[in-house]
Amino acid sequence: MAGKAVYVIGGIAVTFLALKILGPLLATLIVLGIIALPVAAYLMLDPSQRRRLRGQARKRLGS
Structure with missing residues (x-):
């Protein structure tokens, strides 16, 4: 079972x-x-930090 499924x-x-x-x-x-x-x-992050976080999520999607 996937790790996230166990948490859910x-x-x-x-x-x-x-x-x-x-x-x-x-x-x-x-x-x-x-x-x-x-x-x-998430809402407390600066716009640059949100952009970096979204970029990291996109990188992980492809792997």
């Missing part, structure tokens, strides 16, 4: 576990926080 399956399992233990409202807030963290980090 683990994330789904943790989400369902949080729903069961913490309740739907708190679990939804946790999941939204996990999604918002990388988005906020």
Whole structure:
């Protein structure tokens, strides 16, 4: 199994576990926080850093 697939399956399992233990409202807030963290980090980058990051992602696509 690919490395990213393991993380996705683990994330789904943790989400369902949080729903069961913490309740739907708190679990939804946790999941939204996990999604918002990388988005906020990307938006904090300078335009030159974003350009460099996009360039690195394109290089990896071809390999």
